[in-house]
């Protein structure tokens with residue numbers, strides 16, 4: 001069993017598709033083992049995306065992530081990191097495969113509806129960034 005962190009970004013929450021995304025997770029046999037809504041400060045968004053701090057889009061993406069509420073979710077399943085990234089689709093929605101969340105809903109390379117951890121190391125960092133052990137069931 002593997003775990004990963006999913007975030008429904010401010011555009012996904014604002015568009016009213018929290019339920020749609022959760023439905024796609026559950027119908028793919030991915031188990032939700034922790035979930036909450038929160039609004040990050042700019043500092044918290046910078047800490048979350050610290051791996052990207054030298055990238056040209058860092059300031060914009062951290063402004064965006066702090067611009068409204070997000071839903072953070074811990075997922076559990078076999079190979080869930082890869083499995084969930086397949087459900088999300090490519091970072092750039094224009095390159096995402098048909099039927100993926102980003103292909104269906106994203107409007108911008110930055111406003112791309114969902115986040116998913118990209119490795120086991122980033123998953124453990126990202127899960128513990130938002131949840132303590134009592135909140136994971």
Ligand code: ATP
Nearest residue numbers: 052057061090091109110111112114115116117118
């Ligand atoms: P995420 O980490 O959010 O799941 P990802 O792993 O597909 O997305 P990353 O390369 O980690 O993509 O980029 C983090 C986020 O930064 C992207 O989801 C997107 O919102 C934004 N981003 C990435 N590349 C660009 C870019 N070239 N221009 C603008 N924003 C970008």
Ligand code: MG
Nearest residue numbers: 115116117118
């Ligand atoms: Mg990433």
